[in-house]
Amino acid sequence: MSSSTSASVPRERRRIPARGGKRGRVMELTGFEPERTLPGLLLDRAHREPDTVALRYSCGGTVRAITWRRYLDRVRELAFGLVARGVRHGDRVAVMSGARPEWVFAALAVQSVGGVVIGVYPTNSPAEIEQVLVHSEAVAFVGETETELAKVAKIAGNTPDLRLVAGIDAAPPELPAGITGVSWDDLRSAGEPDSLAELIAATALDDPAVLFYTSGSTGVPKGVTHSHRTLQHAIQSVIGLYPESRTTRHDVVGFLPLAHVAPAVLLVFTPLRTRLVVTFCRIEDYSEVLRAVRPTVVLWPPRFYEKLAAELIALAGSWTGIRRLAYRAAMRIGRRMAERRWSGRRAPVPLRIAYAAAVRGVFVPLRASLGMDRLRVAWTASAAMPESVVALWQIWGLDLRENYGLTETGGCPIGQFGQPFPRPGRIGREFADPRYQVKLADDREMLIRAPLLFSGYWRNPGETEAVFADGWFRTGDLMERTADGNIRLIGRKKDVIITRGGKTVDPQPIEIRLKESSLIEEAIVVGDGRKYLTVLIEPSAAADAGLDGRVRAELERVNADLARAEQLKDFRVLPRPLEASRGERTANGKVKRAAVAGSFAGLIDEMYGVDDDAAIADHVRRPR
Incomplete structure (x- = not known):
């Protein structure tokens, strides 16, 4: 079309001022009752x-x-x-x-x-x-x-x-x-x-x-x-x-x-x-x-931002001559501007002028190729977003914000409300209404009270009771507060891996780091009950011949920042994409870890050899 x-x-919309200015808008949002x-x-x-x-x-x-x-x-x-x-x-x-x-x-x-x-x-x-x-x-x-x-x-x-x-x-x-x-x-x-x-x-x-x-x-x-x-x-x-x-x-x-x-x-x-x-x-x-x-608002899961960013990177890479030089200069300016924003420091006037010119002259035309030139603010939720993806869109002048919600919350009890160009890696704060509350359980699980919480699981009072504690909803997500009061997710309670040595590891941050590579579409860290961690890799469409050596280099890059017990000792490239029809993904694309482990049990066992569970089972079956 x-x-x-x-x-x-x-191109222009008639703006109707909210009563009382900015403070009035905030007050209108609190205490709402349908x-x-x-x-x-x-x-x-x-x-x-x-x-x-x-x-x-x-x-x-x-x-x-x-x-x-x-x-x-x-x-x-x-x-x-x-x-x-x-x-x-x-x-x-x-x-x-x-x-x-x-x-x-x-x-x-x-x-x-x-x-x-x-x-x-x-x-x-x-x-x-x-x-x-x-x-x-x-x-x-x-x-x-x-x-x-x-x-x-x-x-x-x-x-x-x-x-x-x-x-x-x-x-x-x-x-x-x-x-x-x-x-x-x-x-x-x-x-x-x-x-x-x-x-x-x-x-x-x-x-x-x-x-x-x-x-x-x-x-x-x-x-x-x-x-x-x-x-x-x-x-x-x-x-x-x-x-x-x-x-x-x-x-x-x-x-x-x-x-x-x-x-x-x-x-x-x-x-x-x-x-x-x-x-x-x-x-x-x-x-x-x-x-x-040419929408003015978008709320997408991370994979769409990643896909479209890849398209724009490829488009910018095809530019030659003055356009290529202009893009490179704009990116240098954009990075400096982003660093100022994230550190909370006001950019000097020359940098602000240069960045405005870069956005207007380079980044907005680039985004226009996808119909994203009218966007000024955008949101993402439903899955962890690589910080590099958020950073890139913000450099390109799009105020991309992360928010938090679950099926049980319906909307966003936590979000980056009103904070332009926030630092990647945080999901923001509680909604301004005092009825929206978040607290940290002893095991670091995030608990929520809010009027948007679901009524219960349909005809399943046992499951409903299990996710509430004294009126607080157990999200299953682990969190921490940053120094400035923002919330950062640090993993899922049910996704943690406990190695044989008793080390508890959250696989999601490791997987996110791996998926920053253009070679890797999906990464599934395994190692529960094993001596060490390994990973299954689903290659991206950009991957080509010589993949193993390049994936090994990506593992080394990620391992360099990890504690010894968190490092990935080996990997296997999946012979096919993960499929919802095989039960390996949910209908909305999330990985089902147990199903993946079952589908590719042979590949996983190869990474541990006879020195792991298989060797012990073999010893029991064959007395010495």
Whole structure:
């Protein structure tokens, strides 16, 4: 899609001053308490500004707009269609689709009925879909294409509560007796529209609104229950990251799976209370749509920043002559500016002038090649980000900030709120509202109290009780406070490796250092119960012949900064990429360590030889 065929994006926005200036904005963010359910917010917005653009979507090379009036009309049709098909207050409805307006309409329609939305990843296998549908006791399923609908048809007979399957782009295939299949248009026209306000009024703020199923990186997926109340506190924390979103239009491109909590909160629910306009597109089209929309806001996991940074580095490397010299000079200036920022020292006037020229003349045009020239601030969460990646984007003039959130928190109880160009490696501080509290447990685990915390794990009181201690949520993350009061993560409680010598090692910082190399896509440190640490390496697309020697050099680079017990003694290059279909990655890309260790047990044993567990087992089997 080219920008010439897309709906135009205004270059200037009218700014509405917040009451009381900066201090007033901060005060407005604290003490918030929701008064309406999420569909209630939609009703209010559609009545207040019916002809304002609510969201957009990319279709056939153009970007098309949907107003709040049309948004509400679609939700009304679907809500009464669901009622006509037997969906009732409290019922669970699963939605399996890419990021598109229909996902949003379905979610708000289900919630208007008083139901609970369940996001299902389009990449999920039939067995994974069955697990979610059975555990949640879902009564209805909405699928996008023939692929999703075929998956659910395969396992529908094993889901005793399923009564309805609706297809967005295709009609459902033949289904078992007792389960009705309908098209999207049939579902929209099935009901007799009545007062949506009356239907919505039957739902309370503390009723369940969404079930987000955990990725399963540390065990069986659990249904994390968020209510209308907790989700609105999650929205409030997002607003805290960028208060201007309440008064000024901002554009974001939505392509990440809405079954994941962060995209759902940002792209589906946050626009109800802000002037954030989402342009939805297929994930395979996101690079083209980025160039067309030129977003002003992004919230991505680290891998997207890494991928796009690699593209820009390659582009700058192709420049010749004056452009090459200008880029090199700009990078020298940018590094000096970044060092001043991170040290808290004000840059001298000549450096500020030179850096402004470097950003305007070199870095913004470079970022414009990806449609990222209008960005002034961006965020990352969901996984550890190599400090070098954050540093590079900040040098390029993008105020990239790290934030912290989990499925159980919905939004960001901790973030780099209002602090421009923060030092990489920290996740910030607690949200300004005094109800947001963080404390350190005796074992360095981070504990959180906040109004955005989930209601509990769906029908699993034992697991719910296990993650709370006197009202404090056990995050499973280990943390420390820096001298200036910021929070730095130092690992995951369940990811630590305990060597045979009793040394406890957090593998994540080592893996992050390794992944700074352009040769390495993924690194999995192993060594639990062994004499020393080793690592499995998934090479990147940039790797070529002679890989072993170059990876050995990367290990030596990382080992130079590690204590003896933390050093990596050997490595093996994986013969294939890690795959979600084999259970080695979760649906959102996280590595499942136990599954990887099982898949590549032979490679791991090679790195320890007969001098480890295998030798002991062999001695027991063969008496001397």
